[in-house]
Amino acid sequence: MQIAFLGLGKMGSAIAGLLLDKGHSLTVWNRTAAAAKPLTDRGAKSAETPVAAVQSADIVFTMLTDDSAAESVLFDQGTLAAIRANAIHISLSTISVALAERLEAAHAERKQRFLSVPVFGRPNVAAESKLWLAIAGDSAVIEEALPLLASISRGHTIIGTRPSQANAAKVAGNFMITSIIASLAEAFTVAESHGIDPAIFLETVNSALFQSAFVSNYGKFMIDPPENPGATIKLGAKDTRLFREAAQSTQTPTPLGDLYQQHMQAAIAAGRGDDDWAAGYLSQTRAEAKS
Numbered sequence: 001m002q003i004a005f006l007g008l009g010k011m012g013s014a015i016a017g018l019l020l021d022k023g024h025s026l027t028v029w030n031r032t033a034a035a036a037k038p039l040t041d042r043g044a045k046s047a048e049t050p051v052a053a054v055q056s057a058d059i060v061f062t063m064l065t066d067d068s069a070a071e072s073v074l075f076d077q078g079t080l081a082a083i084r085a086n087a088i089h090i091s092l093s094t095i096s097v098a099l100a101e102r103l104e105a106a107h108a109e110r111k112q113r114f115l116s117v118p119v120f121g122r123p124n125v126a127a128e129s130k131l132w133l134a135i136a137g138d139s140a141v142i143e144e145a146l147p148l149l150a151s152i153s154r155g156h157t158i159i160g161t162r163p164s165q166a167n168a169a170k171v172a173g174n175f176m177i178t179s180i181i182a183s184l185a186e187a188f189t190v191a192e193s194h195g196i197d198p199a200i201f202l203e204t205v206n207s208a209l210f211q212s213a214f215v216s217n218y219g220k221f222m223i224d225p226p227e228n229p230g231a232t233i234k235l236g237a238k239d240t241r242l243f244r245e246a247a248q249s250t251q252t253p254t255p256l257g258d259l260y261q262q263h264m265q266a267a268i269a270a271g272r273g274d275d276d277w278a279a280g281y282l283s284q285t286r287a288e289a290k291s
Contacts, residue, residue: 001025001148004057006050006073007093008035010230011119012063014126015092018152019061020044029053050079057083059148063092066238067099074103085111088145091163094118094171094239097246100164113141116163117149117156118170122230130154134173136166168246174239177218178260181236181278184219185285193289198223218278225279233280234273237264 001024005016008030016039019026026044028036029052036046047053050073054060060083064070070093074080080103083089089112091103100116107114115137125131133149133156135142142158149156159166184202191201202219206212240261247254267273267284275283 001059002027002057003059003061003148004029004047004053005061005063006030006053006079007063007065007069008039009063009065010123011092011126013038014123015061015063015119015131015152016044017042017127018129019148022151024148027053027057050077051082054079054083054087058087059145060087060089061092062089064095065093067096070095070099070103075106080106080112081110083107083110083112086113088113088115088141090115090117090145090149092117092119094174094242095167096242097164097167097171097249100167104163113138114163115141115145116166118166119153120170120173124230126152132156134159134166134169136160136169137163167242171239171243171246174236175243175254175257175260177277178236178240178281179256180215181218181222181281182260182263182285184215184222184278185282188219188222188282189285189289192286221276221278222282225276229274229276229279231277232274233264233267233277233284236277236281237261237268237273240264 003019003024003026005026005028008016008028016026016028020039020042027047028039028044029047029050030036040046064073089107104114115135117133117135119131119133121131129152131153133153135156136159138161159169188198188201192198206215240257244254244257244261263284267280272280272283
């Protein structure tokens with residue numbers, strides 16, 4: 001099986017590395033060619049263009065930053081047209097519902113097969129093969145791809161038969177992450193105003209109420225921000241925008257999503273856009289409490 005992998009950021013590099021670990025033949029491409037070197041040192045082939053990467057591939061993975069990057073690579077650069085008939089394109093990216101629908105139509109027109117498989121987890125989780133996958137598309141294509149997808153994840157949920165359904169589930173899930181971050185940030189700020197150490201508060205409420213590794217980890221990111229953020233405020237703002245756009249397409253109100261978007265835009269305006277998603281949200285909350 002010939003596999004092409006387009007997009008070697010933190011997430012893409014981790015997942016492509018897992019595929020190499022499983023002994024798959026892998027051709028990789030990234031806009032910045034240097035990102036491919038750790039993988040080519042381990043046996044991957046590097047293509048100069050995304051078109052060259054996909055031309056003989058049976059399966060094409062994409063892990064691209066956003067809609068703009070996906071549209072540029074797949075449509076503007078002619079990559080989608082270069083994928084051979086009956087090959088499977090697996091989009092791992094967090095993209096909009098609208099773009100997923102456009103990709104589904106374009107692949108069907110060319111007799112290519114398409115799955116949306118956005119992932120839940122940060123890059124360190126990806127490197128440990130512990131991502132959770134949201135999968136949507138034709139059931140026969142899913143069945144064919146599942147053994148390969150199992151090698152890069154701890155599990156999956158089949159969302160539906162329309163690829164865009166997985167993208168809707170992903171942005172809704174990321175909205176819930178933001179909700180947890182926002183509630184922790186506000187609670188920490190109030191606790192601090194009463195002289196309570198945030199670490200003590202986190203231990204108390206998580207032990208008493210949630211017993212959640214997720215709450216514990218994001219709380220710790222807030223208290224002790226990682227040196228190299230796995231997800232930034234800018235990324236959180238993008239995901240919240242995609243959630244709101246998905247809701248708007250079905251005329252569904254999102255009052256909390258609207259509030260979170262305003263808060264993150266204020267954080268970006270204050271120069272916190274590249275801060276860790278959770279830590280930056282807390283910093284903005286603290287700043288607003290003092291203003």
